[in-house]
Every structure is written in C-alpha cells, then in structure tokens.
Amino acid sequence: MARIGKLVVVGVGLIGGSFALALKEAGAVGRVVGVGRGGRNIRRAFDLKIIDAAGAFDRATLADADLALLAVPVGQMRAVMRAIAPLLGARTVVTDAGSTKEDVVALARRELKGALSRFVPGHPIAGTEKSGADAAFAGLYRRRRVVLTPLKGTEPGALALVRSAWQSCGASVSELQPKEHDQVLAAVSHLPHVLAYALVDQVARARNAKQLFSFAAGGFRDFTRIAGSHPEMWRDICLANRKALLVELKRYGVELERVKKMLARGDGKALEALFSGARGARERWLKDAQ
Amino acid sequence: MARIGKLVVVGVGLIGGSFALALKEAGAVGRVVGVGRGGRNIRRAFDLKIIDAAGAFDRATLADADLALLAVPVGQMRAVMRAIAPLLGARTVVTDAGSTKEDVVALARRELKGALSRFVPGHPIAGTEKSGADAAFAGLYRRRRVVLTPLKGTEPGALALVRSAWQSCGASVSELQPKEHDQVLAAVSHLPHVLAYALVDQVARARNAKQLFSFAAGGFRDFTRIAGSHPEMWRDICLANRKALLVELKRYGVELERVKKMLARGDGKALEALFSGARGARERWLKDAQ
Structure with missing residues (x-):
C-alpha cells in the first residue's frame, strides 16, 4: 500500500470528504488539507476531522502535495484546473472524481500544462443523495467500483498511486478509455436518471397530478x-x-x-418473454454483484 | 367494525393469505376457509394458521360464507367466477384483489349472475416480489391504500362490509370508477413496470451487456x-x-x-428546470404520503 504523505482535497463534500476519511481509516495518508469555496463547509470538515487544515489555491497548499483530488462539480473543473496548474509541485499527482470523463480529459489537456502526465482521470461509482462534508463517511467506497481512464502519456507511477489510494478505500479499480467510460455510464446510469426524472415530470404535469401521486406506491418510490x-x-x-x-x-x-x-397486437407471449428475460438478467446481475 | 363470521379465500397466496391473517389479528373474522389449486400451498396455509380449513368449489364451502375474496391471477378470474356463481349463498358478499378493474368488472357482469349486486371490485395497492402462503403476513396492508370500484347496482351493505374488512386490515379505502382506477394505475404503476423491464432488456441485449452490468450500481438496482x-x-x-x-x-x-x-440543443436551463421540478414534486409527494 502506497502511503500518501500529504493529500489535498479540493471540494470537501460527500465524495472528497469520504475519500479523506477512508484513507485516514486505512492509515494510508499523513496530512489532509481541504480547499473549498464555502468557508462553513470547510470548518465543518475540520471539526469532523475529515481534514487536518484548510488550505487555498496557493503554493503552500499545493507545491508539496503528493496527491490532489479534485472533487468539485464538473462545471467548476475548468476554473479549478486553471488555478492549480501553476501551483503544483513537480511530483504532485492529480486525480478527479467527475461522473463524465471525455470532458474532464479535454479540460485537463487544455489547462493542466506540465502536470498533464501526472493527471489520472477517475470516477468512483458511489454516492448518496446527500451532499456536503456532513454526508461524508469512511465506508462510502467499500466494495464499490472506481473507474480510472489514464491517457497515453500518463506516468505509470501516478496511475499506480491513484489506483492504490482507491484500493485503500476498499474500492475495486477498473480501467476504461474515457469514451468507453462515458458510453457505459450513459447506458446504466445517465439514461435511468433521465427516465426517472421524466416519469415524475409526466405525472406532476398531468391534469390529475394530485390524484395520481395519491395512488403511487412503493414501486413508484423506488423507480423514481x-x-x-x-x-x-x-x-x-x-x-x-x-x-x-x-x-x-x-x-x-x-x-x-x-x-x-x-x-x-395483444402479444402476451412476446411480453412475457421480454419481462421474464429481463427479470432473469437482473437476477443474474445481482447474484454476480455480490 | 363488522365481524365476518365465515371468510372464504380463493387463492391463499401473498394477497389472500395476508388478508386472512390481518383480519384474524384484528379479531374481525371467525372462521377462514381456503380454496386453491395447489394442495401443497393450501396445506402450508393451514400449518401457518392462515386458514382454519381447506375448502373446495362446493356448497359446503360457499353457501354459508359471509365474504369470499377472489385473490387469484386475473387469468384465472373467469373460471373462478363461473365456478362459484351457482354455489354462493343468498347473503355471500364477493370481492376481488385484481390489479385491473375494468376487465374484472366485465367478467363479473357475465359470470356472477344473481350475485353481481353483492360483488365489490377491489384492488389493494400493496405487495412484495414474493408469492405463496409463505410470503403472507398480517401487516401487508397497514397504511396502504385499497381502491374499491363499486358498480351502480352494488348493494350498500356489501360495499360497507368490504370497506370495513380492509379498514380492519389497517388500509385506507378509496372509491374510484373502474375506468378511472385503470387509468390512474397505468400512469403510476403499470407504466413504470414496463419502463423498468424495457431498460433491463435494453442493457441485457447490448453487444457489451456483461460490461454494462458490471458498472451498474445502486441507482440502476433501485430503478429496476x-x-x-x-x-x-x-x-x-x-x-x-x-x-x-x-x-x-x-x-x-x-x-x-x-x-x-x-x-x-444543449439547453441546460430547461434540463435543470425539469430535473428540479421533478425532484420537488417527488419530495412533496413523499412528505404528503407520510
């Protein structure tokens, strides 16, 4: 297990905070410094012992960091990369936790300059509906998958460090091409999210929405x-x-x-075959996933 | 609370068995007689004290029954109605637990003859993925909704008895027109089921199905x-x-x-409005449903 002397977490929310807690629990990190826009959240992260100190976008925070995790919304990624690029040390490895990878890779190519070869794009497939430092917990990544999408020029040592860090969190690490990652996640995560939002929207916009919701039950609750x-x-x-x-x-x-x-056409045979096939595939998946 | 002297349950599975157990727990029923095709399930229901005796499609079972619940799959409903119609007593009230109501009402009009005015179509909106007498439990209907869809000629006494029985099970009883019931359930139950089956089918039929399933996580699991x-x-x-x-x-x-x-068209504003509206509607629903 690679030990990380100093970890900087940019964005100490559910994802970043849980990464820090898991590494601490595993004894895989020395000092954790948090950087964030919200002073209150950073103070909370300090009180909860998720971070050991609050840092900033400056050399004191970043130049001697072994690893920096960018756990900010995708919309803030460009500004964060631009801010840290000139501040990183010559050894600092950078990774992220964004849910999409082609766009993050494109940003990194533009913004990270000399640090690009030490950037390891990543996506931990884990989360809850909660957010903020208060939601973080050490077990979030246990038995979850983390996808890394290294580039052609990514330094093997950087990849090994990030892989080892996620394994210390209890995660199972896979590698995909960025494009492949985005296609896979579109099919099994992004599409279902859109379908669920669309169904609730359809019910909510119905003339008799109140009546419809009043008869919705557990199936509707889980589906949405x-x-x-x-x-x-x-x-x-x-x-x-x-x-x-x-x-x-x-x-x-x-x-x-x-x-x-x-x-x-009232084709009960075809409907049953589709339903039955789907149920079987789902059951095999759940069994394999255990 | 109306007390039911003798209850006949046709189909002692999750739905029929839980109805019997709930009424027993509430002290709302005297004797429960079960009728079913599977000898083994009926024996199990007897061992589990869900029923007090096994009956059959004969006058000894049905002529002195106060209430008969038809808890069989919709596909068996016609045969069951045809079998019981000549055997029912002059006071026996009949109800069902089918998930659709227009078709059950149409069958009842054709098959129940003189007993039609004592037939109260019903749909308890409750269930689990399990089935059979072993799955039955007294609490299944607690705080759940039951929809009754009485006809123009339904005797008020019959309606009152069935309403009271479901209330004794802890359920909240509503009345809808059969057609209205089917429209509402299509929107909040039947549609989501079809959407979930279709998504699993789509993933299972993909060229890279194995890979897709391997990256599916908790969101996919609940959605499906x-x-x-x-x-x-x-x-x-x-x-x-x-x-x-x-x-x-x-x-x-x-x-x-x-x-x-x-x-x-990359309209982030419209997407966010739709997602945000859906989330809000769902949160209000969950709050109201408590």
Missing part, C-alpha cells in the same frame, strides 16, 4: 428514487455526456416501440 | 427493482389494461422527445 438526485449536478452530467446519452435515449425509444407493438 | 416482478402477472396486467397503458406510453414518448430536444 434517483429523481431525488441533485438537479444541477445531473444537468452538468447530461450536458457533458449528451452525445452518448442521446444515443441511449434513441435506443430506448426503439425499445419502447417494440413493447408498444407487442401491447397493440 | 420492479423488473424483478412476476412476468406472467405483469403480462396479464399489461394485456388487461393495454388501452390505458398505451396512452401512457405514448405520453411518455412525447415527454422523452422533449428531453431529447433539450439535450440536442
């Missing part, structure tokens, strides 16, 4: 749980990955046309 | 939980309510086109 996610964050993810997401939405439209035709 | 539901049961529900379901699927297609257009 992800429509409780953060609107700005999901706006950014959808925009950043809109090309892959549009492909998935189109495929889903074709899929629904198939179902509509089965229904229209 | 209802795709773990019973395929034959949902085939029957979809077919029975296909008119209303097709209307909802068409509306959903229009909704998705709206979202696609927002994405295609």
Whole structure:
C-alpha cells in the first residue's frame, strides 16, 4: 500500500470528504488539507476531522502535495484546473472524481500544462443523495467500483498511486478509455436518471397530478428514487455526456416501440418473454454483484 | 367494525393469505376457509394458521360464507367466477384483489349472475416480489391504500362490509370508477413496470451487456427493482389494461422527445428546470404520503 504523505482535497463534500476519511481509516495518508469555496463547509470538515487544515489555491497548499483530488462539480473543473496548474509541485499527482470523463480529459489537456502526465482521470461509482462534508463517511467506497481512464502519456507511477489510494478505500479499480467510460455510464446510469426524472415530470404535469401521486406506491418510490438526485449536478452530467446519452435515449425509444407493438397486437407471449428475460438478467446481475 | 363470521379465500397466496391473517389479528373474522389449486400451498396455509380449513368449489364451502375474496391471477378470474356463481349463498358478499378493474368488472357482469349486486371490485395497492402462503403476513396492508370500484347496482351493505374488512386490515379505502382506477394505475404503476423491464432488456441485449452490468450500481438496482416482478402477472396486467397503458406510453414518448430536444440543443436551463421540478414534486409527494 502506497502511503500518501500529504493529500489535498479540493471540494470537501460527500465524495472528497469520504475519500479523506477512508484513507485516514486505512492509515494510508499523513496530512489532509481541504480547499473549498464555502468557508462553513470547510470548518465543518475540520471539526469532523475529515481534514487536518484548510488550505487555498496557493503554493503552500499545493507545491508539496503528493496527491490532489479534485472533487468539485464538473462545471467548476475548468476554473479549478486553471488555478492549480501553476501551483503544483513537480511530483504532485492529480486525480478527479467527475461522473463524465471525455470532458474532464479535454479540460485537463487544455489547462493542466506540465502536470498533464501526472493527471489520472477517475470516477468512483458511489454516492448518496446527500451532499456536503456532513454526508461524508469512511465506508462510502467499500466494495464499490472506481473507474480510472489514464491517457497515453500518463506516468505509470501516478496511475499506480491513484489506483492504490482507491484500493485503500476498499474500492475495486477498473480501467476504461474515457469514451468507453462515458458510453457505459450513459447506458446504466445517465439514461435511468433521465427516465426517472421524466416519469415524475409526466405525472406532476398531468391534469390529475394530485390524484395520481395519491395512488403511487412503493414501486413508484423506488423507480423514481434517483429523481431525488441533485438537479444541477445531473444537468452538468447530461450536458457533458449528451452525445452518448442521446444515443441511449434513441435506443430506448426503439425499445419502447417494440413493447408498444407487442401491447397493440395483444402479444402476451412476446411480453412475457421480454419481462421474464429481463427479470432473469437482473437476477443474474445481482447474484454476480455480490 | 363488522365481524365476518365465515371468510372464504380463493387463492391463499401473498394477497389472500395476508388478508386472512390481518383480519384474524384484528379479531374481525371467525372462521377462514381456503380454496386453491395447489394442495401443497393450501396445506402450508393451514400449518401457518392462515386458514382454519381447506375448502373446495362446493356448497359446503360457499353457501354459508359471509365474504369470499377472489385473490387469484386475473387469468384465472373467469373460471373462478363461473365456478362459484351457482354455489354462493343468498347473503355471500364477493370481492376481488385484481390489479385491473375494468376487465374484472366485465367478467363479473357475465359470470356472477344473481350475485353481481353483492360483488365489490377491489384492488389493494400493496405487495412484495414474493408469492405463496409463505410470503403472507398480517401487516401487508397497514397504511396502504385499497381502491374499491363499486358498480351502480352494488348493494350498500356489501360495499360497507368490504370497506370495513380492509379498514380492519389497517388500509385506507378509496372509491374510484373502474375506468378511472385503470387509468390512474397505468400512469403510476403499470407504466413504470414496463419502463423498468424495457431498460433491463435494453442493457441485457447490448453487444457489451456483461460490461454494462458490471458498472451498474445502486441507482440502476433501485430503478429496476420492479423488473424483478412476476412476468406472467405483469403480462396479464399489461394485456388487461393495454388501452390505458398505451396512452401512457405514448405520453411518455412525447415527454422523452422533449428531453431529447433539450439535450440536442444543449439547453441546460430547461434540463435543470425539469430535473428540479421533478425532484420537488417527488419530495412533496413523499412528505404528503407520510
């Protein structure tokens, strides 16, 4: 296990804060310095012992850091990269936790200059609906997947450090191409989020919305749980990955046309085959995921 | 609270068995007789004290019953109604637990003959993915909604008895027109089930299905939980309510086109408004439902 002497977390919310706590619990980090826009959240992170000190976008904070995690919304990524690029030490490894990777890689190529070879794009597939330092906990990444999307020129040592850090958090680390990552996540995460938001929107805009909601039950609640996610964050993810997401939405439209035709011609056999196949595939997935 | 001297449950599974257990726990029923096709399930129901005796489609079972609950799959409803119609006593009230109501009402009009005025169509909006007598428990209907869809000629006494029985189970009872019931359930239950099955099917049929599933996480799991539901049961529900379901699927297609257009033109403001509105509507619903 690689030990990180000094870790800087930019954005000490659920994602960044949990990374710091998990590394501390594993004994894999020395000192953690937090940087954030919200003074209150940073003070809270300090009180909760998530960070050992509050830092800033300056050389004192960044020049001697072994690792910097950028755990800010995608919309702030450019400004953060631009701010840190001239301040990083010659050894400082940088990683991020953004939900989309092609856009982050493009930003890094433009903004990180000499530090680009020590940048390891990453995406921990974990989270809750909560946010802020108060929501952070050491176990967030345990048995979760983290995807790293290293570039051709990424230094092997930088990749190894980031991989080892996430493994210390209890995560299972995979590597994908940035484009491949975005396509996979569009299919199994971004599409379902959009579908859930759209269903709630449809019910809410109905003439008899109040009546409809009054008869919604547990199935509706679980199906739409992800429509409780953060609107700005999901706006950014959808925009950043809109090309892959549009492909998935189109495929889903074709899929629904198939179902509509089965229904229209009263084809119970085809409906049952589809439902039964889907249930089986889901059960196998849940079993494999254990 | 009306006390039911003798209750006959046709189909002693999760729904029928839980009704019997709840009434027993409330002290609202005397004797419970179970009727079913599967000898093993009926014996299990007896061992579990869900029923006091096993009956059959004969006068000894049905002629002196105060209430008969038909808790069989919609596909068996016609045969069951036809079998019991000549056996029912002059006072026996009949109700059902089917997930769709227009089709059940149409069957009842054809099959129940003189007992039609004592038939109270019903739908308890409750359930789990489990089935059979083993899955039954007294608390299934506590704080859940039950919809009754009485007909013009339904005897007030019959309606009052069924209403009181469900209230004894802890449920909140509403009345709707059969058609209205089917439209409401198409929007908040049948549509989400079809959407969840379709998403799992889409992922399972992808060229890289194995990879996609391997990166699916908690959001996907909750969104698709209802795709773990019973395929034959949902085939029957979809077919029975296909008119209303097709209307909802068409509306959903229009909704998705709206979202696609927002994405295609990169309209972050519109996306955020939709996501934010949906989240707010869902939060209000959850708050009201408590």
